[in-house]
Amino acid sequence: MAAVVWFILSVLAVVLVRASGYRSKWKVRQQLLDGACAVVLRSVQLAFAVHRSFQAWVQNSLTQAGLDMQELLQGDDTEAVLAKRQQLSDLLASLPQRPEHLAVILPESKVRENEAIGTMLAGEVDDVEVLCAWGLLAKISHMSIYARDGSLSRSFDSIAGRLRNSKMVARAFDGRTPNICLEAKSQVEHICAHSDSSQPDIHICLWSRDHGYPSIAKLAQELAREVQSGALSPTAITEACVATRLQDSRGCKHPELVLLLDDLPCMSEFPPWQLQNSELVQIGSGERSLGDAVFRALVRFAKIEMRWGK
Amino acid sequence: MGVDVRSWYAWVAVLATLITYIVVSGLRKPVSFLPLYTPCQQLLNYVSQTTRSILVRILRQGHIPAHISFIMDGNRRYARMRHRAATSGHISGFDNLTRVLDWCNALGITHVSVFAFAINNFNRSPSEVEALMDLATNKLRELATKSKLVKQHNVRICVVGNRSLLSKEVQEAAEFAEEETKNNTGMRLNICFPYSATDEISFAVQRVAQDVQAHELRVDEVDERVVADRLRIKSPDPDILVRTSGQVRFSNYMLWQSAKRTHIQFIDVFWPDFSFFHMFCILISWQLSYGQIRQRNA
Numbered sequence: 001m002a003a004v005v006w007f008i009l010s011v012l013a014v015v016l017v018r019a020s021g022y023r024s025k026w027k028v029r030q031q032l033l034d035g036a037c038a039v040v041l042r043s044v045q046l047a048f049a050v051h052r053s054f055q056a057w058v059q060n061s062l063t064q065a066g067l068d069m070q071e072l073l074q075g076d077d078t079e080a081v082l083a084k085r086q087q088l089s090d091l092l093a094s095l096p097q098r099p100e101h102l103a104v105i106l107p108e109s110k111v112r113e114n115e116a117i118g119t120m121l122a123g124e125v126d127d128v129e130v131l132c133a134w135g136l137l138a139k140i141s142h143m144s145i146y147a148r149d150g151s152l153s154r155s156f157d158s159i160a161g162r163l164r165n166s167k168m169v170a171r172a173f174d175g176r177t178p179n180i181c182l183e184a185k186s187q188v189e190h191i192c193a194h195s196d197s198s199q200p201d202i203h204i205c206l207w208s209r210d211h212g213y214p215s216i217a218k219l220a221q222e223l224a225r226e227v228q229s230g231a232l233s234p235t236a237i238t239e240a241c242v243a244t245r246l247q248d249s250r251g252c253k254h255p256e257l258v259l260l261l262d263d264l265p266c267m268s269e270f271p272p273w274q275l276q277n278s279e280l281v282q283i284g285s286g287e288r289s290l291g292d293a294v295f296r297a298l299v300r301f302a303k304i305e306m307r308w309g310k
Numbered sequence: 311m312g313v314d315v316r317s318w319y320a321w322v323a324v325l326a327t328l329i330t331y332i333v334v335s336g337l338r339k340p341v342s343f344l345p346l347y348t349p350c351q352q353l354l355n356y357v358s359q360t361t362r363s364i365l366v367r368i369l370r371q372g373h374i375p376a377h378i379s380f381i382m383d384g385n386r387r388y389a390r391m392r393h394r395a396a397t398s399g400h401i402s403g404f405d406n407l408t409r410v411l412d413w414c415n416a417l418g419i420t421h422v423s424v425f426a427f428a429i430n431n432f433n434r435s436p437s438e439v440e441a442l443m444d445l446a447t448n449k450l451r452e453l454a455t456k457s458k459l460v461k462q463h464n465v466r467i468c469v470v471g472n473r474s475l476l477s478k479e480v481q482e483a484a485e486f487a488e489e490e491t492k493n494n495t496g497m498r499l500n501i502c503f504p505y506s507a508t509d510e511i512s513f514a515v516q517r518v519a520q521d522v523q524a525h526e527l528r529v530d531e532v533d534e535r536v537v538a539d540r541l542r543i544k545s546p547d548p549d550i551l552v553r554t555s556g557q558v559r560f561s562n563y564m565l566w567q568s569a570k571r572t573h574i575q576f577i578d579v580f581w582p583d584f585s586f587f588h589m590f591c592i593l594i595s596w597q598l599s600y601g602q603i604r605q606r607n608a
Contacts, residue, residue: 224522272565
């Protein structure tokens with residue numbers, strides 16, 4: 001009975017196809033082919049997604065076999081932990097090159113809320129504390145931490161308070177209290193104990209989108225105003241002129257290493273002018289801890305060769 | 311009524327031998343002393359093209375980027391590995407560029423940008439710079455007049471960069487290529503030569519000031535959109551930026567455009583070795599992230 005039904009349906013299908021003419025038959029064939037290709041595409045995309053997850057899992061398993069980075073700064077100061085911390089500090093000091101200026105791109109608040117970020121990132125204040133500690137451990141003099149929506153600047157006071165009393169930061173600085181300069185768009189605070197030195201041990205800038213595109217637009221407006229008033233000629237607006245105006249007030253270099261802590265390899269409107277010669281390292285949220293991510297980025301940076309166009 | 315297993319094995323062995331012979335003799339490497347080299351090569355090319363067409367059709371069932379941008383890095387290292395001069399690496403790079411443009415056109419990508427020469431590449435040896443300029447002059451004219459892309463697919467060529475740094479011959483070749491293709495309505499090819507992103511942004515800022523001085527614009531109207539409209543590259547922001555050779559930096563390329571929501575891919579293969587398989591993987595990866603990118607853009 002079932003065979004009879006299938007036979008009748010097949011005959012009807014053939015009759016319909018023949019009746020609709022040659023052009024429609026070609027269209028139907030094309031549609032069937034497109035449908036088959038769509039199925040293949042979805043299968044390939046699924047295979048890619050599975051492969052990507054597998055790679056991340058393998059990477060995580062490998063790092064678990066190594067040092068527990070987070071424990072070194074958060075755990076109690078036992079002899080074993082002190083020895084491992086010294087070992088790590090020596091390892092970082094032995095790297096052939098380290099960035100003077102490290103920039104870190106954190107996901108913005110709405111991304112943290114809406115997407116599964118994983119266990120690497122905690123809250124913004126915690127992340128800044130960990131990054132500051134790692135910056136001191138690796139002797140990086142300048143660190144810029146970027147969140148597109150400006151949430152870091154809004155948490156300026158909380159961050160300053162946390163850094164002032166942070167045991168993790170002190171542990172990273174050999175048990176002493178470091179001289180930290182914390183800067184946002186319109187705020188600067190020196191967080192230090194009794195230090196006679198005017199040079200901070202680490203300078204942390206909290207960046208947002210406002211440090212990039214709006215700054216360039218504002219500069220364009222200022223220069224246009226000067227040209228309009230006759231104080232400047234348009235031909236004097238050269239690359240050197242723009243670079244001088246956009247330069248950091250402390251004369252700091254552009255970041256040599258940018259660490260992107262996001263699964264999506266996009267720059268989230270990071271200040272474009274500052275990216276000129278930066279190395280970019282992307283580490284997904286599946287990484288076990290922020291310390292692991294920073295360590296891996298520094299090791300990768302140590303191996304690169306800058307050719308400056310030659 | 312059983313099947314003779316030995317005869318099956320014999321058939322499989324013969325088939326495997328035949329396929330191996332076709333592949334070996336049809337390879338690009340010079341093994342032309344083997345008999346039937348040319349037919350084998352033609353057969354392999356046909357199979358390769360058919361496979362590529364099928365894969366293109368598969369990809370087109372999903373989203374296709376409107377603008378893809380390439381940093382064509384690794385030509386000299388490619389040549390050095392084969393013990394050849396740097397210029398031959400650049401020639402191989404150009405040959406691969408025409409193949410990549412063909413794939414982009416087949417995929418329906420409407421804008422392609424390529425980083426052909428950076429302003430700080432003038433720091434290279436004078437002989438290499440001169441060879442690159444000669445190559446650019448010849449290839450620009452060849453692209454504009456003889457290439458299948460322009461003739462059949464109506465590609466429009468735009469040479470983007472600070473042309474005042476180029477010699478008169480190269481400037482004329484660039485103007486010729488643009489003039490020959492200015493009415494074409496197909497894919498737009500931006501050849502960045504010589505280019506740097508900071509030079510482009512400074513140029514846009516200068517143009518804003520000039521337009522204000524000429525009363526075409528008011529000072530209070532100057533914003534990001536006004537600056538973006540005056541950049542040299544007249545294409546939408548790239549959906550994908552690809553850099554070959556394994557280097558993981560922008561090298562001062564399309565910073566204004568790429569620092570937004572561009573999907574950045576660093577591939578550890580030299581540009582002349584960049585194949586359709588790499589392109590396929592890049593596009594699949596972008597299609598997987600497309601929903602997330604759109605959500606973040608919203």
